[in-house]
Amino acid sequence: MATSALSLEHVDAFYGDSHVLQDVSFELGEARMLGLLGRNGAGKSTCMNVGMGLLGARNGAIKVFGQPVTRLPPEQISASGVALVPQGRRIFRSLTVRENLVVAARKPGTAGRHAEWTIETIFEMFPRLQERASQMAAHLSGGEQQMLAIGRALMGNPRILLMDEPSEGLAPQIVAEVMATIRKLKESGLSIILVEQNPNLVFDVADDIVILNTGRVAVVSTPAALQKDDALLRQHLGVF
């Protein structure tokens, strides 16, 4: 595997007394896309929250390009080059579209090798956001909000992008647009973890796959290998 961009090593995490991640280990290679799959409640979003510092890992280590970030708060993990497109989008509803982007602006990290994202380049990628730049974000459609959530994450000029169910609740045509954007981001050299309920979306774009089941890593594989193993998919995802 290529250099590790983000790694979770033997991570345990809890919501109250509930042991939601149990000895979870996986690795996102640099400039690769890792698809994180699993049923509802498998721990996918928890992995994103732990990776971003929103939920502390009780045991284990999280590393960004080899540097431990396990105990760091989200703002410091963000500064180390990690960005999150959260489940449910969670845009700042009382800010305008432009303000949502401006507040997240950050110069690219020294180790970054990606083009610097600015409001202009975000608007080039999502012209609809430019049309609505002065509108309150709360008034955007679901698809536009998703574009804004992606744009906001990119404004941090991250090296690692965590995308938590970006297709959730969107019309098929908008999902296709979002996936096309994700493909472009991958081609730009970003290291991406893509969490999805729908494995077919992930198989199309991911290099590596991790399947979680009840808070544990159940499968580490590749899309090509998994697509041939219907029984495994049925066992862990309940599909095919």
Add this chain to the structure above:
Amino acid sequence: MTFWLLLSVNSITFGALLFLLAAGFSLIFGLMRIPNLTHGSLFMLGAYFGATFVNGMLGAYFDFWLAALMAAALVAVFGAVIERFLLRQLPGQPLAQVLVTLGISFMVADLCLMAWGGDPIAVATPPGLTGFVRIGPMVFPLYRIAVIGIAIVVGVALWLLLDRTRIGAMIRAGVDDPDMARVVGIRVSGLFTMVFALGAALAAFAGIIGGPILTVYPGIDQYMLPLALVVVILGGSGSLLGSVVGSMVIGFLYNFGQALFPELAYFVLFLPMLLVLLLRPQGLFGRFIP
């Protein structure tokens, strides 16, 4: 006619003073969800510090405006300390926050009584603003007109800060979704300390600006705090426009109530607050927070 006009100017002046006090209270209450009952104490501390500097109680006499800025800066530091070392430890615990801030306000009142005694302290009107303005047959105290001007300048500055700057957008983002704000790299805790310090500075500034009108005396904190509360509840917490409107409404109700129905002055003052709480709990311009 003269009576009504003078009463109106007094009402606007008092409203302007209330705005300076309540804008900070509203910012802290609305943006950070902290019911900061030390706000009256911050007003009183600003007034006492300012009076100390202006009246040469430390051996040197300071210019009124310099004294106002120094008092505001000192109280801002005090506010930042309260936020960082006390209220920061009680996130999402409004009852504990109320008790802590109430306790601090009593402690500050005791300390002020010990330091400055029980007698009222007069604060001279700043030189250059001691005269009167003649508008037609009417004569208005120049300082009161200046207080209105100061409130307008502060109001516009606050609006520009919150609505037209990146840091203002970051504060609003932190209020919308603190966790996501941190995820995009905003240091929310630092911003909130800044907001608290700014609110404290505004209260202190109002305290010394109000000095020549109200004088400074023990108990002025408990006199001003309920008025600021009514303004924020009426206008809506976190809303600058709400603070402006609320302050003016209360300024008029207070002055006209005292003049026309002195025995019912507080009834007239608090009745609108009760009605607003019943009919529109988020205030006239506040956002509904479930």
